[in-house]
Amino acid sequence: MSYIRGHHPETLREIVDERECLERLEEIGSQRSLAALMERVWLLKVTGQFDEALLVAEQTVRTARMAGTRKDLLRARILHATVQQERGQLGAAAHELTTCAEEAEGQGWAGIAAFAYHHRGKVHLDGEDLDAARADFKRTLFLRQQAGAPEEQLETTLLAIDTVDRRRIAASVAS
Numbered sequence: 001m002s003y004i005r006g007h008h009p010e011t012l013r014e015i016v017d018e019r020e021c022l023e024r025l026e027e028i029g030s031q032r033s034l035a036a037l038m039e040r041v042w043l044l045k046v047t048g049q050f051d052e053a054l055l056v057a058e059q060t061v062r063t064a065r066m067a068g069t070r071k072d073l074l075r076a077r078i079l080h081a082t083v084q085q086e087r088g089q090l091g092a093a094a095h096e097l098t099t100c101a102e103e104a105e106g107q108g109w110a111g112i113a114a115f116a117y118h119h120r121g122k123v124h125l126d127g128e129d130l131d132a133a134r135a136d137f138k139r140t141l142f143l144r145q146q147a148g149a150p151e152e153q154l155e156t157t158l159l160a161i162d163t164v165d166r167r168r169i170a171a172s173v174a175s
Contacts, residue, residue, distance in 0.1 A: 012163060097123065
């Protein structure tokens with residue numbers, strides 16, 4: 001999404017211009033298309049409106065089940081899991097992301113699998129499971145390279161690996 005200005009070096013959360021995101025939310029209004037619903041979920045999430053984001057994410061998953069493709073449903077489920085993560089529901093988010101990543105890989109959809117693994121890595125990072133986070137980010141890098149992802153996505157993944165490595169070093173020094 002064009003609203004991302006970067007990623008926080010420690011949490012890996014998207015850095016956005018909140019005003020722009022809120023303006024876009026207003027533009028979207030109550031549109032019901034799958035694309036509009038998914039964008040609303042993301043905008044609500046990055047502006048900290050987690051309760052409303054969860055409600056819209058659940059609606060998005062239902063809409064994708066009824067009117068979308070299997071890829072649409074996976075994307076909607078991954079987005080839903082990212083909202084769960086923001087709400088502190090790390091176990092539920094990790095489980096959903098695992099099933100999405102496995103299904104995407106089974107279908108040969110490397111880009112979607114990478115998206116799921118990247119977000120699962122962020123869940124592990126939040127839960128301080130640095131080994132699992134690093135493994136997920138390395139898997140993401142492999143899949144993104146395999147899918148021919150743009151340089152920006154590869155750089156984001158390398159930033160995530162670097163973040164985990166820095167945390168691992170800090171943890172080993174502290175103990």
